[in-house]
Amino acid sequence: MLGPVILAASRSDRMRRLVSAAPVTKPVVDRFIPGENVGQVLPVIEELAGRGLELTMDVVGEDITSPAQAEAARDAYLELIDRLKPLGLGARAEMSVKLSMFGQALDGGHELALRNVRPVVEAAAEIGTTVTLDAEDHTTLDSMFAIHEELRRDVPQTGCVIQAYLFRTEADARRLAASGSRVRLVKGAYKEPAEVAYQQKHEIDKAYVRILRTLMEGEGYPMIGSHDPRLISIGQEMARLAGRKLDEYEFQMLYGIRGDEQRRLADEGHRVRVYTAYGTDWYGYFMRRLAEKPANLRFFVRSMVTK
Numbered sequence: 001m002l003g004p005v006i007l008a009a010s011r012s013d014r015m016r017r018l019v020s021a022a023p024v025t026k027p028v029v030d031r032f033i034p035g036e037n038v039g040q041v042l043p044v045i046e047e048l049a050g051r052g053l054e055l056t057m058d059v060v061g062e063d064i065t066s067p068a069q070a071e072a073a074r075d076a077y078l079e080l081i082d083r084l085k086p087l088g089l090g091a092r093a094e095m096s097v098k099l100s101m102f103g104q105a106l107d108g109g110h111e112l113a114l115r116n117v118r119p120v121v122e123a124a125a126e127i128g129t130t131v132t133l134d135a136e137d138h139t140t141l142d143s144m145f146a147i148h149e150e151l152r153r154d155v156p157q158t159g160c161v162i163q164a165y166l167f168r169t170e171a172d173a174r175r176l177a178a179s180g181s182r183v184r185l186v187k188g189a190y191k192e193p194a195e196v197a198y199q200q201k202h203e204i205d206k207a208y209v210r211i212l213r214t215l216m217e218g219e220g221y222p223m224i225g226s227h228d229p230r231l232i233s234i235g236q237e238m239a240r241l242a243g244r245k246l247d248e249y250e251f252q253m254l255y256g257i258r259g260d261e262q263r264r265l266a267d268e269g270h271r272v273r274v275y276t277a278y279g280t281d282w283y284g285y286f287m288r289r290l291a292e293k294p295a296n297l298r299f300f301v302r303s304m305v306t307k
């Protein structure tokens, strides 16, 4: 019950101001978002890479209101790519982007987002890495998939995310698997209506398994974005049955969640990529992490009460 309430709060400006200003918020936020700028996050990248993990970097921020902010988002990613270059990690450190942050929700947003994200995709390719387009709420997805297709014309390794909770996703998965794309499959983190999305956990999990099979049996590169132990072992088994080698798929998890499992899989020889978000505009990202696990909220509230 708590999850949808927290997701609704994630869209509220009043809650944003309250939560962001509370001094006790910071230590809880730090668990999921290990820095506010590139300088703070570079040592984290080096540390994770040193432990045999790969990364996908997210500069947080999604509710922008002007083209200038969209350009600032583009520049933040370009700066990150510039700072990654000397580390020589290549595809071991890729980028995840939310098109809303590149202007997708503004007037003329589709073209604006494409114009802002293209230089990031090209700069990433120049240092031997790539970009994955995150999936946001269902109203944004036609535009996201069209931008993905457009970007793949020049940079075919550009990836995208699909969400198991949406009814449309099985068809999207078939199309993407046949096109040979890199695709991250996740359960889905937004509050979606019953007209477009499964609401029950068991339905979402079953859809996840069906979609994962399509990806594993297809031509592309599946990225299993989940912390769910059952889905992780099903993913391993499906990859084996599909005859995929260890470098023909990967697991992805969020920074700060199930670190032991990330290491265990990497020690077994799996490719494991840690989605690492940083930046100052962390509210939306943080609230989705609280909504996924009510125990996080209890920890957060307890720390507010006991300070």
Ligand code: FDA
Pocket (backbone or CB within 6 Å): 133, 134, 135, 136, 161, 163, 186, 187, 188, 189, 190, 225, 226, 227, 228, 229, 252, 253, 254, 257, 258, 274, 275, 288, 289, 290, 292, 293, 296
């Ligand atoms: P589930 O929520 O069932 O969790 C399984 C177990 O994992 C829990 O029992 C708990 O132990 C642990 N866990 C999960 N979430 C936790 C949390 N927040 N705090 C502490 N423990 C937690 N969504 C989206 O809509 N668009 C996107 O682009 C992305 N991108 C993305 C990238 C990557 C790499 C990941 C891993 C996830 C996303 N997501 C996402 C989020 C995704 O949709 C989903 O909300 C979360 O991954 C939680 O679902 P699980 O599959 O982990 O299962």
